[in-house]
Amino acid sequence: MSKIYMxxxxxxxxxxxxxxxxxxxxxEKFGNGxxxxxxxxxxxxxxxxxxxxxxxxxGAKPTEIYxxxxxxxxxxxxxxxxxxxxxxxxxxxxxxxxEHHAVLDPCHYLKKFGFxxxxxxxxxxxxxxxxxxxxxIRDDTVLVSIMTANNEIGTIQPVEEAAKIAHEKGVLFxxxxxxxxxxxxxxxxxxxxxxxxxxxxxxxxxxxxxALYIKDGVEIDNLIHGGAQERNRRAGTENIACIVGLGKAxxxxxxxxxxxxxxxxxxxxxxxxxxxxxxxxxxLNGHPTKRLPNNVNFSFKNVDGEAILINLDLMxxxxxxxxxxxxxxxxxxxxxxxxxxxxxxxxxxxxxTLGARTTEEDIDTVVGALKETMNRLRMITFKA
Amino acid sequence: MYNDVVMDHFQHPxxxxxxxxxxxxxxxxxxxxxxTMKVFIKIKDDVIDDIKFQTYxxxxxxxxxxxxxEMVKGKTVTEAKKLTKNDVVTELGGLxxxxxxxxxxxxxxxxxxIEAYEKNK
Ligand SMILES: Cc1ncc(COP(=O)(O)O)c(C=O)c1O
Ligand SMILES: [Zn+2]
Numbered sequence: 001m002s003k004i005y006m007x008x009x010x011x012x013x014x015x016x017x018x019x020x021x022x023x024x025x026x027x028e029k030f031g032n033g034x035x036x037x038x039x040x041x042x043x044x045x046x047x048x049x050x051x052x053x054x055x056x057x058x059g060a061k062p063t064e065i066y067x068x069x070x071x072x073x074x075x076x077x078x079x080x081x082x083x084x085x086x087x088x089x090x091x092x093x094x095x096x097x098x099e100h101h102a103v104l105d106p107c108h109y110l111k112k113f114g115f116x117x118x119x120x121x122x123x124x125x126x127x128x129x130x131x132x133x134x135x136x137i138r139d140d141t142v143l144v145s146i147m148t149a150n151n152e153i154g155t156i157q158p159v160e161e162a163a164k165i166a167h168e169k170g171v172l173f174x175x176x177x178x179x180x181x182x183x184x185x186x187x188x189x190x191x192x193x194x195x196x197x198x199x200x201x202x203x204x205x206x207x208x209x210x211a212l213y214i215k216d217g218v219e220i221d222n223l224i225h226g227g228a229q230e231r232n233r234r235a236g237t238e239n240i241a242c243i244v245g246l247g248k249a250x251x252x253x254x255x256x257x258x259x260x261x262x263x264x265x266x267x268x269x270x271x272x273x274x275x276x277x278x279x280x281x282x283x284l285n286g287h288p289t290k291r292l293p294n295n296v297n298f299s300f301k302n303v304d305g306e307a308i309l310i311n312l313d314l315m316x317x318x319x320x321x322x323x324x325x326x327x328x329x330x331x332x333x334x335x336x337x338x339x340x341x342x343x344x345x346x347x348x349x350x351x352x353t354l355g356a357r358t359t360e361e362d363i364d365t366v367v368g369a370l371k372e373t374m375n376r377l378r379m380i381t382f383k384a
Numbered sequence: 385m386y387n388d389v390v391m392d393h394f395q396h397p398x399x400x401x402x403x404x405x406x407x408x409x410x411x412x413x414x415x416x417x418x419x420t421m422k423v424f425i426k427i428k429d430d431v432i433d434d435i436k437f438q439t440y441x442x443x444x445x446x447x448x449x450x451x452x453x454e455m456v457k458g459k460t461v462t463e464a465k466k467l468t469k470n471d472v473v474t475e476l477g478g479l480x481x482x483x484x485x486x487x488x489x490x491x492x493x494x495x496x497x498i499e500a501y502e503k504n505k
Contacts, residue, residue, distance in 0.1 A: 304419070
């Protein structure tokens with residue numbers, strides 16, 4: 001059985017070029033970037049070259065890129081670091097209701113220290129309303145954090161506009177761009193964004209490595225205290241091999257983003273149109289056009305998402321769901337609930353995220369498999 | 385994630401459908417998630433002569449419904465009423481911890497249909 005992987009938003013494979021770039025840094029060029037000897041200097045050189053590649057791809061300065069252990073650390077650092085550094089100015093933070101847990105949970109944690117969190121509602125396509133943001137900013141607001149693109153439904157937020165609104169009121173702006181980097185253009189050269197989170201394993205580098213962009217001049221508290229790495233802002237001996245891989249992944253993304261995002265958008269829209277036309281009681285979740293080139297998220301009424309997932313897995317197709325019964329039956333995904341759908345729709349969601357290896361043939365196969373799955377499960381189901 | 389017995393019942397569920405001449409019908413919903421089940425039973429001489437179900441739910445809920453209906457088919461009402469969640473999970477050869485509750489739906493559905501039958505008797 002041939003396998004089709006359509007879960008690139010969960011994690012991507014490591015591209016061969018990325019792996020190749022990383023290989024020398026395990027056993028040959030294994031030095032510690034802080035050492036004075038030639039091995040150390042070699043590691044340091046690789047580290048700075050990777051920083052340069054990432055900065056270049058984002059229109060940032062190398063001094064604005066700080067390596068971390070991944071998206072979760074970058075989000076935690078941005079949120080807690082900004083909050084703690086400004087708590088004497090105020091204890092109010094604004095986020096969207098559909099942020100990733102790596103943003104939501106640090107915010108909830110900050111309530112222990114007296115912070116108040118405002119969660120902006122999103123519309124039925126998952127978009128925030130900029131007027132809501134304007135109204136939500138108070139004198140004691142210290143941080144606004146709105147994700148560039150959502151991991152479940154792929155909706156792309158107007159972050160640059162949101163950042164400008166925050167800046168007009170003297171409030172820091174963070175964005176979790178983990179799902180967006182490598183897929184859509186991000187240019188920080190003339191941007192109001194202060195902090196931006198990056199993760200390696202969503203753009204064909206390895207998991208366990210990421211970065212936080214911190215605009216020059218923006219002060220936030222450190223999260224990881226210890227050694228003097230990353231210009232005294234993030235302690236820990238650098239993971240050189242993974243960082244080199246991340247640098248390579250950014251180079252690749254920059255060089256083929258235009259053609260690849262076009263290719264994926266065509267495939268994405270073919271998948272969306274075919275399914276909506278051929279499968280009854282199906283709908284697209286997320287914005288029809290303001291969405292990541294690789295993201296498709298459907299709901300099928302009266303069918304449980306987990307059952308769909310298991311059925312597709314049997315057919316060799318890997319994807320994910322926001323259904324209640326996937327983990328501990330805590331209810332369907334909060335992201336889908338925030339769109340205002342009823343249970344029989346939210347619980348039948350399937351996320352299919354395309355990647356560099358996805359072909360048109362894969363799309364046809366997946367459409368056929370979804371049809372078959374829905375036909376079969378709808379024979380069993382107790383319809384509401 | 386699921387063992388072969390569960391997967392077999394999920395892929396080839398037994399006793400799926402509805403029944404025009406059912407003696408009794410029950411509709412139940414899970415307390416913990418949105419899973420729902422409809423059970424039809426036909427009773428002859430106090431024996432469950434035939435049983436059919438429709439389940440909205442995850443793979444574990446579907447497999448539990450399928451195996452539980454097999455377990456009570458042909459049994460007397462008195463015997464069938466002894467069915468527990470543990471019996472269903474054991475017969476399935478186990479379920480992942482967070483999925484145990486999904487098997488309760490089938491038990492509730494079958495016991496619900498029997499209860500309705502006894503009330504109307
Ligand atoms: C939007 C978003 N933010 C943060 C993360 C966390 O990134 P990481 O897995 O690198 O910690 C993810 C990945 O699941 C994500 O999709
Ligand atoms: Zn379940």
